[in-house]
Amino acid sequence: MSTVNDIKSMRIRGASEIAIASLKHLKKHGGKKSFNKEAKKLLAARPTAVALYNIMDELRKGRNINDLLEEIKTTTDKMAEHGQKLVKRNAIIMTHCHSSSTLAVIKKARDKKIRVIATMTEPREQGKLTARELVKAGIPVTLIVDSAVGYFMPDVDLVLVGADALRNKLINKIGTCPLAITANEFGKPVYVAASTMKLDRREKFKIEMRPADEVCSKIAGVKILNPAFDETPWKYIRAVITEEGIKKPKDIMRLLE
Numbered sequence: 001m002s003t004v005n006d007i008k009s010m011r012i013r014g015a016s017e018i019a020i021a022s023l024k025h026l027k028k029h030g031g032k033k034s035f036n037k038e039a040k041k042l043l044a045a046r047p048t049a050v051a052l053y054n055i056m057d058e059l060r061k062g063r064n065i066n067d068l069l070e071e072i073k074t075t076t077d078k079m080a081e082h083g084q085k086l087v088k089r090n091a092i093i094m095t096h097c098h099s100s101s102t103l104a105v106i107k108k109a110r111d112k113k114i115r116v117i118a119t120m121t122e123p124r125e126q127g128k129l130t131a132r133e134l135v136k137a138g139i140p141v142t143l144i145v146d147s148a149v150g151y152f153m154p155d156v157d158l159v160l161v162g163a164d165a166l167r168n169k170l171i172n173k174i175g176t177c178p179l180a181i182t183a184n185e186f187g188k189p190v191y192v193a194a195s196t197m198k199l200d201r202r203e204k205f206k207i208e209m210r211p212a213d214e215v216c217s218k219i220a221g222v223k224i225l226n227p228a229f230d231e232t233p234w235k236y237i238r239a240v241i242t243e244e245g246i247k248k249p250k251d252i253m254r255l256l257e
């Protein structure tokens with residue numbers, strides 16, 4: 001299977017993983033014609049996330065693939081270092097989906113005896129990936145269905161999620177918006193771990209609509225819709241953890257101007 005198909009089918013998923021796999025794929029396509037053709041296919045595979053789009057821009061400006069791969073790594077380390085400062089000892093963190101940026105922060109805070117509540121993240125259940133990765137890192141984790149966030153929210157100290165794009169709203173995995181609203185209702189802070197590569201200045205933007213059969217099999221007469229991401233108003237977000245430090249939503253808006 002090609003990288004493009006792996007991204008489409010979500011064998012490779014999450015904005016950063018998609019960017020890394022795409023850069024490695026493009027390394028094999030040196031010629032300008034072949035490079036442009038592959039770049040177009042990669043960008044179309046999951047159209048909502050902006051990191052790959054911004055990275056393509058860097059490549060066009062003459063940046064080197066290996067440097068960009070290295071930069072994604074160092075950026076993640078810096079986010080982890082800044083983000084762990086927001087996590088208090090014995091904190092219970094609720095997270096959604098599978099975000100490498102979020103997991104880097106959580107792993108960095110491991111010695112503070114933290115615990116994690118991970119949502120299953122229907123319909124593709126990326127929460128299982130998160131839970132497995134945390135177990136491997138020796139961090140206690142509880143997996144819950146998405147609809148249980150209100151039940152567990154009173155126990156939570158903070159909510160931490162990733163981002164596919166930072167626009168006039170936060171774009172992240174479907175379910176982030178109701179999670180953030182619930183957290184606010186319970187007075188719990190919501191943080192986003194996202195590098196400045198997620199700043200989205202694209203004019204054209206769309207939320208990816210995925211196949212209906214990911215939700216359930218056909219039911220006669222029933223329309224099934226499966227948006228992959230949702231848009232959370234910034235008023236529900238306390239701050240964004242970037243490689244440059246912790247930024248308030250208004251700082252993010254300023255960077256987008």
Ligand code: RUB
Pocket residue numbers: 013014015016017049096097098099100101102126161162163164172173174193228
């Ligand atoms: C993944 C998702 C992640 C962001 C950020 O959605 O919404 O929160 O992509 O990930 P999907 P990262 O599984 O549909 O790709 O922090 O790794 O860039």
